[in-house]
Amino acid sequence: MKFTSRHTAAVIGVTLAAATLTGCTEEAGGGGTAAAAGACDPADVTLVGQVRNESNPYEAAWLDGGDAFAEQVGLTQERLTYDGDSTRQQEQISQLLAGDTECLVMNVLPNGDSDTPPIVEGAEEAGAYLVTQWNKPADLNVTDYDSWLSHITYDGVESGKQIGDALAEAVGGSGGIIALQGILDTGAAKDRFAGLEESLAANPDVELLDDQTANFSRAEALEVTKTLLTKHGDDVKGIWAANDDMALGALEALQQAGRDDVAVVGIDAVPDALTAIEDGTMTATVSSDGPWQGGIGLAIGYCVATGELAVEDIAAEDRAWYAEQFLIEQDNVADFVSPETDEADFACDNLFSRSQGAMS
Amino acid sequence: MSAPVLTTPAPDAVVPGRPTVGQRLTSFMPVIALVVLLAALTVADPGFLTLSSLTAAVRTSAPLVVLAAGATLVVLCGGIDLSIAALCSLATVFFALWLPDLGGLTTFAIIAATGAIGALQGVAHVLFRIPSFIVTLGGMSIFSAIALVISDAGPVRVVDRDATNWLTLYVGGVVPMAFVVALVLVAAVSLVLRLTPLESWIRATGYSESAARLAGAPVDRVKIAAFTVSGACAGLAAVMLVSRNFSGSPTMADNLLLPAVAAIVVGGTAITGGHGSLWRSLAGALVVTLLRVGLPIVGVPSAYEQILYGAIIVAAVALTLDRSKVLIIK
Numbered sequence: 001m002k003f004t005s006r007h008t009a010a011v012i013g014v015t016l017a018a019a020t021l022t023g024c025t026e027e028a029g030g031g032g033t034a035a036a037a038g039a040c041d042p043a044d045v046t047l048v049g050q051v052r053n054e055s056n057p058y059e060a061a062w063l064d065g066g067d068a069f070a071e072q073v074g075l076t077q078e079r080l081t082y083d084g085d086s087t088r089q090q091e092q093i094s095q096l097l098a099g100d101t102e103c104l105v106m107n108v109l110p111n112g113d114s115d116t117p118p119i120v121e122g123a124e125e126a127g128a129y130l131v132t133q134w135n136k137p138a139d140l141n142v143t144d145y146d147s148w149l150s151h152i153t154y155d156g157v158e159s160g161k162q163i164g165d166a167l168a169e170a171v172g173g174s175g176g177i178i179a180l181q182g183i184l185d186t187g188a189a190k191d192r193f194a195g196l197e198e199s200l201a202a203n204p205d206v207e208l209l210d211d212q213t214a215n216f217s218r219a220e221a222l223e224v225t226k227t228l229l230t231k232h233g234d235d236v237k238g239i240w241a242a243n244d245d246m247a248l249g250a251l252e253a254l255q256q257a258g259r260d261d262v263a264v265v266g267i268d269a270v271p272d273a274l275t276a277i278e279d280g281t282m283t284a285t286v287s288s289d290g291p292w293q294g295g296i297g298l299a300i301g302y303c304v305a306t307g308e309l310a311v312e313d314i315a316a317e318d319r320a321w322y323a324e325q326f327l328i329e330q331d332n333v334a335d336f337v338s339p340e341t342d343e344a345d346f347a348c349d350n351l352f353s354r355s356q357g358a359m360s
Numbered sequence: 361m362s363a364p365v366l367t368t369p370a371p372d373a374v375v376p377g378r379p380t381v382g383q384r385l386t387s388f389m390p391v392i393a394l395v396v397l398l399a400a401l402t403v404a405d406p407g408f409l410t411l412s413s414l415t416a417a418v419r420t421s422a423p424l425v426v427l428a429a430g431a432t433l434v435v436l437c438g439g440i441d442l443s444i445a446a447l448c449s450l451a452t453v454f455f456a457l458w459l460p461d462l463g464g465l466t467t468f469a470i471i472a473a474t475g476a477i478g479a480l481q482g483v484a485h486v487l488f489r490i491p492s493f494i495v496t497l498g499g500m501s502i503f504s505a506i507a508l509v510i511s512d513a514g515p516v517r518v519v520d521r522d523a524t525n526w527l528t529l530y531v532g533g534v535v536p537m538a539f540v541v542a543l544v545l546v547a548a549v550s551l552v553l554r555l556t557p558l559e560s561w562i563r564a565t566g567y568s569e570s571a572a573r574l575a576g577a578p579v580d581r582v583k584i585a586a587f588t589v590s591g592a593c594a595g596l597a598a599v600m601l602v603s604r605n606f607s608g609s610p611t612m613a614d615n616l617l618l619p620a621v622a623a624i625v626v627g628g629t630a631i632t633g634g635h636g637s638l639w640r641s642l643a644g645a646l647v648v649t650l651l652r653v654g655l656p657i658v659g660v661p662s663a664y665e666q667i668l669y670g671a672i673i674v675a676a677v678a679l680t681l682d683r684s685k686v687l688i689i690k
Contacts, residue, residue, distance in 0.1 A: 081656075
């Protein structure tokens with residue numbers, strides 16, 4: 001590829017000329033759709049669900065829930081995944097927003113808190129309807145935006161308390177337990193442990209023998225549990241883990257130690273944990289209901305896009321809210337092994353029925 | 361073992377005569393590959409070929425173009441720079457941390473700092489005679505680790521956007537400023553190379569280092585300069601990423617390493633050195649970006665996306681590499 005300096009100079013010249021002659025603008029040309037809310041024909045709505053990875057069973061179930069909703073309204077969902085790569089997520093979103101955004105509905109799982117602001121601002125500029133879940137910086141307010149319809153997350157204190165109570169019941173209301181904490185500087189780990197402390201206050205005969213972090217990791221939980229079992233021996237009647245992966249690591253340590261008298265609880269409802277609950281080796285876990293998450297975000301956007309719901313009519317407490325989560329024990333585990341969505345949950349007048357209150 | 365592929369090292373490669381039609385075609389292959397890919401994406405989803413969609417794609421490509429352009433210089437010298445992505449991630453963290461103190465000067469400070477780090481790698485490569493692959497592999501781990509430590513292993517938000525706002529503007533309402541900056545960079549570096557003996561020195565170093573030394577080319581200094589520019593480009597790419605994501609993160613650019621190498625190779629620059637140009641890498645970066653953002657958007661399922669990506673990259677290289685200029689394929 002022979003480029004002479006004349007060609008090079010020409011390119012620079014044209015570039016500079018363009019820069020000086022035409023000046024700069026804030027937005028790309030052809031923008032400014034600012035969709036008149038509710039003007040969309042239901043058939044013109046585009047539904048997009050974006051999660052990290054389809055190889056993660058929870059997130060695959062999320063997208064399946066989105067498909068179920070799309071089918072319910074006679075559309076298809078575009079399934080996007082970004083491999084847990086923040087840069088890739090932003091690239092996909094900006095490409096998506098460069099297309100036809102007038103009736104675009106996005107249900108997005110931001111990779112981390114700091115990935116939410118650019119997504120939100122892009123959607124606002126393009127006039128696409130956006131629902132985010134799990135991650136957002138605390139100081140970013142949904143009510144400051146028109147296109148960002150809602151942010152859904154889960155109350156970690158509540159789930160930590162739910163499994164704490166289930167554990168207390170499993171050990172007969174009294175005895176020693178140990179706690180495996182998550183990555184200590186995440187909100188989820190802090191909230192969930194605070195929930196356990198609430199549960200302990202309500203069950204004064206349950207004694208917390210020890211709490212250590214295993215960083216949400218199965219392998220680390222195995223090591224930590226081995227050590228704690230050696231230290232406390234038969235005093236350990238139950239193990240509280242801040243997620244299912246650690247609970248499964250603890251189960252393995254118990255198996256290696258030949259102990260089958262210890263109750264184990266976790267959070268997330270991963271398939272292995274559900275199997276363990278079915279078998280009776282694990283006591284309880286908590287589910288956020290992935291398929292519902294995949295459907296509800298699209299449903300909120302769809303209802304607003306088609307005019308059945310106006311943004312102004314969504315109550316402030318429904319713009320950023322905690323959704324209901326479900327305690328899974330042996331008696332109801334069958335309902336969650338192959339979770340399905342319920343059409344009634346996605347009806348436009350029933351969208352916020354699972355709200356447990358506004359995010360504090 | 362590498363088998364020398366004996367093609368005629370054609371006399372017209374030495375005496376720049378009138379290029380044949382075939383040679384002309386090969387030299388424009390990266391552009392042809394780009395057009396073919398764009399056409400294919402448009403066939404898959406007719407809505408893809410719109411002005412705003414293309415605008416978004418070139419805006420996305422800007423950091424990759426800059427990264428690939430810088431690394432191309434190192435590749436032309438016959439080396440490789442594997443540290444660009446990690447250095448770029450580190451620079452995004454530096455940017456987020458320095459911005460409150462340095463304000464508008466942060467951009468220059470970042471480019472100067474990453475340029476210096478690049479130079480350091482070049483010096484290590486030349487002085488201690490360690491292969492560039494190893495030096496920059498080490499650099500990659502070191503930069504990643506430093507970025508994780510100084511950022512507390514998490515993203516650092518950038519609240520004050522005045523310093524990066526100019527990069528988010530659009531020239532003439534259409535061309536994203538970040539892409540214009542990338543174009544100007546490629547043009548400026550190409551021009552400097554062409555107007556100075558640098559280009560011959562770099563090519564000579566890439567084709568045959570010992571011959572270049574005998575011919576009196578300042579091989580060591582040329583290599584250090586190439587690493588310096590590569591580092592500085594990583595810094596500039598970091599500023600572009602921050603302007604887009606409003607945050608710096610210790611892993612932000614890590615996944616751009618292979619796309620950047622792919623961009624260089626797809627452009628037709630020989631990974632063995634000597635033959636190639638920054639313009640080729642620009643075309644290559646656009647091809648790679650179109651693949652990265654285009655495939656999922658036109659509805660290719662994520663499982664097939666990686667397969668297609670790999671197959672298209674290999675096919676593109678088969679098309680773009682000018683074999684008459686590369687005698688040994690390793």
